[in-house]
Amino acid sequence: MPQIHISVDICDTIYLRDPLETVLGRKMIKHAVILLHEIGFEEFNFKKLAIRMGSTEASVYRYFENKYKLLAYLVAWYWDFMHFMILMDTRNIPDKREKLYRMVDTLVNSLKTAPVPEYIDHEKLHMIVVENASKVYHTKQVDRLQKEGFYTNFKKLVKRISDAIRDIDPDYMYPVALATNIVDASLNNEYYIEHLPSLTDVPEDAQVNAKTETSKMIRYLLDRALVRNG
Amino acid sequence: MPQIHISVDICDTIYLRDPLETVLGRKMIKHAVILLHEIGFEEFNFKKLAIRMGSTEASVYRYFENKYKLLAYLVAWYWDFMHFMILMDTRNIPDKREKLYRMVDTLVNSLKTAPVPEYIDHEKLHMIVVENASKVYHTKQVDRLQKEGFYTNFKKLVKRISDAIRDIDPDYMYPVALATNIVDASLNNEYYIEHLPSLTDVPEDAQVNAKTETSKMIRYLLDRALVRNG
DNA sequence: TAATTATAATAGTTTTACTATCATTGCAAA
């Protein structure tokens, strides 16, 4: 197997130093993912991260201004990576509808073939994004962050999906909102199935695969929403 | 005009003392709404609230354990109130589809006739919910909070909307997920139009009414998703 | 009027968030 290098593209105002360029930085990212997954964003802080990775608080602060930016970095990394994955997974699919469905499958992360670097646990990062992505978007600083390019990776991904929607049904009036909506829903529905099942259609005690169910639900919605044209 | 009293129903593990039962408590809620709207949840704390309302930090702590619970309280209040509003606004609408559409209108808060108590600025509370509701749902303590009944008001609202969906199209396979989805989307889309327009279908510089646009977009989606049957 | 309760005023503790300083390490250019 050839070693695969993915160079993710992340806006450089998110970090003070690019963590992916140093050994310590990659270690930081690795343990940030583990720790965030373990204790959640509210309990997470740089002191705990420093202890966990065997470094010091001061060193962490040399890479990121604060924990919000670290989270923003991980989320940006995730979306850039998912964008890449969607490109890979949907190549050579001639059927437009099948192509969009495959995008959804990639989104809910039911495909396990991600060529993810060893320092990132992709499943954990996925859960971190599910639980915390909205904290990056819903902040009073949204307009400033937007100008600084914090959200470009997510926007690119949404653009890609909305193009696929337009391909299927050029008359659909709100392709971008629908794309945003299914990305949001694919994250949330999986979370709700696990934690708040009464917000979904699976019975309380049913043993279902949250990813598969979510994928089916989104496909169903798209199937209804988009008019067949060949 | 008769004085209208709404008694909202909020799970009693959210607070230490019910703020709506005392003058100080109502003052607390009033200024919490103003201050949260002004500076956002991250910058908000009990010291600032105490100063703003002319009381002390200790007094605030007698009502709420911490700022997360205060936020949870406001969100629970909001959903219970919205549930009530949806009941009011959709009475005597015979057409099932029109009834669901009206629910969406009420959700995006385009109806301005809310009989809201004087100590709550409804438009500000709406924005607080848009910006912060996900912070109440996406936390590591979700399972405990769920057991304590933090989310029952939201669940009741979703139930009501999913029933309306089922009324229109009994064959729709995921009425609850769709209901959850349109509630989420109605909050988010309005926010995106204002702050991240490239996640929506409105052009960057377009001067549109975010609420009206959102309502139209959701109606359109529902119109496509739900099969006509009379 | 006495007892109870709510609040204000004050003062504290602990934790988090962040900054500063300086010694040490490793590596690269001279």
Added chain:
DNA sequence: TTTGCAATGATAGTAAAACTATTATAATTA
């Protein structure tokens, strides 16, 4: 090989946030 320099570690410190405790006083209630 030495010199210089950037990265890190070790340590210490400040400021604010997140809470807790104590007491005095005002307002209610019995």
